[in-house]
Amino acid sequence: MSTTYTLDTATSRAHPVPEPVRRLTVPAIAARKAAGVTAEPVVMLTAYTARMAQLLDPHCDMLLVGDSLGQVIYGLDTTVKVTLEMMIAHGAAVVRGSYRSVVVVDLPFGTYEASPEQAFATAARVLRETGAAAVKMEGGEVLAQTVAFLVARGIPVVGHVGLTPQAVNALGGYGARGRSEAEAAKILGDARAIAAAGAFALVVEGVVEPLAREIQAAVPCPVIGIGASAACDGQVLVIDDMLGMFERVPRFVRRFDDLAGRISDAAARYAEAVRARSFPGDAETYRPKP
Ligand code: KIV
Numbered sequence: 001m002s003t004t005y006t007l008d009t010a011t012s013r014a015h016p017v018p019e020p021v022r023r024l025t026v027p028a029i030a031a032r033k034a035a036g037v038t039a040e041p042v043v044m045l046t047a048y049t050a051r052m053a054q055l056l057d058p059h060c061d062m063l064l065v066g067d068s069l070g071q072v073i074y075g076l077d078t079t080v081k082v083t084l085e086m087m088i089a090h091g092a093a094v095v096r097g098s099y100r101s102v103v104v105v106d107l108p109f110g111t112y113e114a115s116p117e118q119a120f121a122t123a124a125r126v127l128r129e130t131g132a133a134a135v136k137m138e139g140g141e142v143l144a145q146t147v148a149f150l151v152a153r154g155i156p157v158v159g160h161v162g163l164t165p166q167a168v169n170a171l172g173g174y175g176a177r178g179r180s181e182a183e184a185a186k187i188l189g190d191a192r193a194i195a196a197a198g199a200f201a202l203v204v205e206g207v208v209e210p211l212a213r214e215i216q217a218a219v220p221c222p223v224i225g226i227g228a229s230a231a232c233d234g235q236v237l238v239i240d241d242m243l244g245m246f247e248r249v250p251r252f253v254r255r256f257d258d259l260a261g262r263i264s265d266a267a268a269r270y271a272e273a274v275r276a277r278s279f280p281g282d283a284e285t286y287r288p289k290p
Pocket of ligand 1: 065
């Protein structure tokens with residue numbers, strides 16, 4: 001049975017002290033896939049806060065501090081408006097709340113695309129200020145030189161191809177990718193280029209199953225799918241989507257809970273208790289010591 005750890009905020013250490021204390025490593029994740037086969041699928045979820053990281057960490061191999069936090073936490077309409085400061089604050093919180101998973105932080109739009117040097121400066125700041133193990137960048141062939149530049153300088157990179165939400169303005173929406181032969185060939189080329197540049201894992205988002213299958217077979221690193229079928233080496237979902245926090249979710253999401261409903265019920269019961277003056281009760285009230 002897995003243990004849920006709590007964070008001792010005085011020391012930023014987990015309680016009870018986890019055994020083994022060491023985190024999974026980037027090479028260990030990369031090594032999950034050998035000769036094209038991944039015996040143990042890579043389990044990844046997004047996390048944005050220390051407490052959520054504590055709860056997810058015992059069950060995951062990787063925690064992704066996704067720029068989806070723009071929509072999920074900040075109520076933004078796209079990830080394009082997410083800032084580096086947001087990513088660093090939430091990345092550091094997730095590292096503090098986890099002990100086992102490899103923590104990966106998304107580089108936000110506009111902080112890495114201009115040049116390899118810009119990407120290196122951003123990624124180095126992210127790793128230094130959060131303690132995360134790796135960064136994730138959206139983009140295909142055009143980004144391969146940047147990925148190679150970072151990897152050669154000791155920065156582990158997760159690639160992200162297919163549906164790339166930071167490019168929503170160029171793509172015109174969030175529909176599944178790779179339906180035409182030309183688009184599928186382009187995405188397969190992107191995946192090959194990013195893997196050849198040294199990415200240790202590749203997120204493939206929103207692509208049709210035959211393309212996901214081709215990508216999985218074509219690249220040596222684990223392919224982590226989101227809306228990319230079961231043909232991948234692992235899966236990732238946005239935590240709030242899979243917990244049922246939103247009424248509308250993409251078709252590929254499975255809701256493993258109805259947290260929105262349960263929160264709403266709890267808030268209604270609280271409001272009722274306050275209005276009926278039945279909260280706080282005796283057990284929740286401080287009395288002078290006798
Ligand atoms: O930002 C994010 O949460 C992501 C996942 C959708 C993979 O990039």
